[in-house]
Amino acid sequence: MTNPEPIVRLEDLHKTYWTGAVSVEALRGINLDIRPGEYVSIMGPSGCGKSTLLNLLGCLDRPTTGRYLLGGQDVSQLDDDLLSEIRGTRLGFVFQSYNLVQQLTVLENIEVPLYYQGWPEDRSRAVAEKLASRVGLDSRFHHRPNELSGGQQQRVAIARALVNDPLVILADEPTGNLDSVSGADILAVFDDLNQAGKTLIMVTHDEEIAHRATRIVRFRDGQIEKDVTLREPPYQAPADRAAATA
Amino acid sequence: MSPDLHPSQLWQQVTTATHRPPVGWRLALTRFQRIIRLGLKSIWIHRLRSLLTVLGIVFGVCSVIAMLAIGEGASYEAQEQIKSLGSQNIILRSVKPPEDEKASANRNMVLDYGLNYPDIRRIQMTIPGVTVVVPGRIIREYIWNITRNVDAEVVGTVPWYPQMRNHRVARGRFMNEMEMDDMASVCVLGQEIAARLFPWQSPLGKSVRVGSTYYRVIGVMEARGRQSKPGDSSSGAQATAVDQMFIPLTTAKMRFGETIFKQRSGSREAEKVALHEVTVKVAEREQVVPVSRAIQELLERNHKKKDFTMTVPLEMLKQSERTKQIFNIVLGSIAAISLLVGGIGIMNIMLASVTERTREIGIRRALGAKRRDITVQFLVETVMLSATGGIIGVVLGISIPFFVTLFAGMVTIVTLWSPLIAFTISAAIGVVFGLYPALRAANMDPVEALRHE
Ligand SMILES: Nc1ncnc2c1ncn2[C@@H]1O[C@H](COP(=O)(O)OP(=O)(O)O)[C@@H](O)[C@H]1O
Ligand SMILES: [Mg+2]
Numbered sequence: 001m002t003n004p005e006p007i008v009r010l011e012d013l014h015k016t017y018w019t020g021a022v023s024v025e026a027l028r029g030i031n032l033d034i035r036p037g038e039y040v041s042i043m044g045p046s047g048c049g050k051s052t053l054l055n056l057l058g059c060l061d062r063p064t065t066g067r068y069l070l071g072g073q074d075v076s077q078l079d080d081d082l083l084s085e086i087r088g089t090r091l092g093f094v095f096q097s098y099n100l101v102q103q104l105t106v107l108e109n110i111e112v113p114l115y116y117q118g119w120p121e122d123r124s125r126a127v128a129e130k131l132a133s134r135v136g137l138d139s140r141f142h143h144r145p146n147e148l149s150g151g152q153q154q155r156v157a158i159a160r161a162l163v164n165d166p167l168v169i170l171a172d173e174p175t176g177n178l179d180s181v182s183g184a185d186i187l188a189v190f191d192d193l194n195q196a197g198k199t200l201i202m203v204t205h206d207e208e209i210a211h212r213a214t215r216i217v218r219f220r221d222g223q224i225e226k227d228v229t230l231r232e233p234p235y236q237a238p239a240d241r242a243a244a245t246a
Numbered sequence: 247m248s249p250d251l252h253p254s255q256l257w258q259q260v261t262t263a264t265h266r267p268p269v270g271w272r273l274a275l276t277r278f279q280r281i282i283r284l285g286l287k288s289i290w291i292h293r294l295r296s297l298l299t300v301l302g303i304v305f306g307v308c309s310v311i312a313m314l315a316i317g318e319g320a321s322y323e324a325q326e327q328i329k330s331l332g333s334q335n336i337i338l339r340s341v342k343p344p345e346d347e348k349a350s351a352n353r354n355m356v357l358d359y360g361l362n363y364p365d366i367r368r369i370q371m372t373i374p375g376v377t378v379v380v381p382g383r384i385i386r387e388y389i390w391n392i393t394r395n396v397d398a399e400v401v402g403t404v405p406w407y408p409q410m411r412n413h414r415v416a417r418g419r420f421m422n423e424m425e426m427d428d429m430a431s432v433c434v435l436g437q438e439i440a441a442r443l444f445p446w447q448s449p450l451g452k453s454v455r456v457g458s459t460y461y462r463v464i465g466v467m468e469a470r471g472r473q474s475k476p477g478d479s480s481s482g483a484q485a486t487a488v489d490q491m492f493i494p495l496t497t498a499k500m501r502f503g504e505t506i507f508k509q510r511s512g513s514r515e516a517e518k519v520a521l522h523e524v525t526v527k528v529a530e531r532e533q534v535v536p537v538s539r540a541i542q543e544l545l546e547r548n549h550k551k552k553d554f555t556m557t558v559p560l561e562m563l564k565q566s567e568r569t570k571q572i573f574n575i576v577l578g579s580i581a582a583i584s585l586l587v588g589g590i591g592i593m594n595i596m597l598a599s600v601t602e603r604t605r606e607i608g609i610r611r612a613l614g615a616k617r618r619d620i621t622v623q624f625l626v627e628t629v630m631l632s633a634t635g636g637i638i639g640v641v642l643g644i645s646i647p648f649f650v651t652l653f654a655g656m657v658t659i660v661t662l663w664s665p666l667i668a669f670t671i672s673a674a675i676g677v678v679f680g681l682y683p684a685l686r687a688a689n690m691d692p693v694e695a696l697r698h699e
Contacts, residue, residue: 060612060692081616088614099609099696103291116614120276160613 151182307639402498628680
């Protein structure tokens with residue numbers, strides 16, 4: 001079968017932190033292609049550079065050297081405003097500690113990315129309501145984060161990550177703060193999203209969780225140690241399907 | 247889930263809604279509205295803290311407006327009183343010269359001092375531009391209505407006194423030329439005297455007694471505010487605190503003569519004063535000061551003793567304007583200092599707030615907020631905070647003078663510009679002192695901010 005254009009392409013990516021006289025090479029030469037529809041687990045011991053990689057993928061930081069192509073566009077050396085725009089339009093984040101804005105309600109939290117894209121309020125409100133219902137928060141629209149359980153908060157975060165229809169959803173240990181029941185709940189939503197064709201990149205410590213993905217990338221000391229594709233992504237873009245059936 | 251829908255569409259139909267963001271000024275406007283609502287929200291969430299934060303601004307603005315209003319009122323009152331003396335007038339008064347104070351202990355001596363008729367003639371003949379001269383004799387006496395009496399000044403003067411001194415007749419009329427020529431026994435009472443002697447009826451047509459002479463009341467003057475004449479301390483507080491009764495100058499001359507005998511608390515004094523008060527009206531306002539200098543020189547040549555004082559209302563007016571200017575400068579400095587302190591208080595809280603909300607800043611940055619968005623958010627919040635303080639200050643600052651007028655009876659004037667300027671400055675303080683915290687918020691590293699506990 002034909003390989004579609006990668007949605008994420010990393011070419012010899014390096015990241016070095018300078019703290020006073022000491023420098024830490026957090027990433028040393030990462031080459032990685034991720035195709036649309038893939039669900040990638042990133043694993044590795046603590047301090048091996050997983051979060052650093054996710055920050056670079058999320059355009060929250062710039063690599064020291066190397067190239068990062070997101071949806072075909074080189075974003076490795078864009079300025080701060082352009083990076084903000086990329087984050088706001090092409091990326092979705094799910095954090096371990098949910099990271100909701102405390103003084104905003106569920107719907108308002110979901111709307112934040114659209115707000116910075118200048119969406120009119122009625123339009124973004126409608127989208128936020130649909131997404132909130134979709135993640136099972138029908139009766140919680142106007143609650144504040146501190147009135148919700150951890151699982152519910154993480155579902156708000158997922159809805160927020162979806163609201164701008166991102167190319168990639170990035171998740172840093174999304175179940176790390178949850179009990180096993182709500183953790184399973186969140187992972188089910190992730191499976192569902194991947195079934196629907198969303199591209200997911202998730203950092204995790206848990207082998208069992210990692211195996212729900214279609215691909216596992218293992219890190220050690222800032223380098224890729226092992227990269228295993230478990231199965232084909234469940235869904236491919238219509239164009240690819242057409243190509244596959246032809 | 248409807249079965250005919252592909253799973254991808256289930257998630258996507260939500261977000262692929264025709265999304266066309268507004269453009270240009272409309273975008274700016276809707277964004278601005280939402281930023282303001284966001285700001286109001288976070289101020290409201292910490293309402294006690296917000297209130298305490300802006301207290302400096304509130305007190306600064308409030309005290310400046312209130313003090314300005316009271317100062318403005320006081321200076322207005324002073325200026326009105328000065329104006330009522332006539333800005334084209336020069337007022338001369340006879341005073342007992344200091345060296346004669348001791349001599350008055352000698353009982354048999356008659357004190358002869360003060361302004362006289364030759365002085366008037368000399369002024370009229372030698373100084374150009376002098377139009378009218380109002381001579382006046384002032385005798386301190388008791389005025390009686392049967393058993394009621396008041397201690398007052400009996401002023402012998404001329405019929406054109408009211409126009410000259412901006413002192414109007416409230417009821418009845420002032421004396422006329424004929425009564426002047428006839429040395430008629432008529433009088434016009436000051437408001438206070440009329441009220442004290444005739445509490446239940448109109449004094450017009452009634453008679454009052456001074457010494458052994460009865461005077462028919464033909465008019466009552468308007469009240470003169472408080473009867474203190476600012477800057478006129480030389481003639482003695484006791485002389486200015488009382489109300490006046492007006493009779494024709496000729497009548498005064500005839501009834502009281504040139505020499506006045508006073509018998510008070512055992513000692514007997516005799517004074518010979520031709521004119522107690524002379525008002526000189528100058529034709530041109532610009533001439534008032536030079537003419538006053540000339541009169542001063544002229545009189546000093548003929549009065550070896552310092553037995554007269556000169557009051558120039560125009561100079562007092564200028565002096566009072568200068569005083570007001572100094573008052574305003576002092577007030578302005580106090581305002582500047584208190585607003586500065588208030589501004590620093592706001593900056594302090596905003597810096598704390600930025601630190602406290604580091605996580606929120608990180609979240610917003612991760613979700614697409616540009617540095618500018620963060621700057622604007624915090625700046626608007628600070629400006630709204632300080633402007634709210636300004637509004638509270640303006641409201642308090644306007645109501646304090648109202649109560650001062652209500653309870654203390656002082657004249658206060660809230661000028662339109664003082665609340666406007668106070669409000670504008672307090673908003674500007676928000677910009678100045680909010681800029682640094684806002685920039686600090688905007689320049690945070692998103693990764694660091696997200697990691698912040
Ligand atoms: N901001 C930073 N400054 C300096 N060193 C850092 C910074 N962030 C991460 N590091 C270092 O980079 C390495 C990789 O960190 P990280 O990506 O957080 O690892 P992981 O998420 O896999 O545990 C670690 O050695 C860490 O100490
Ligand atoms: Mg980590």
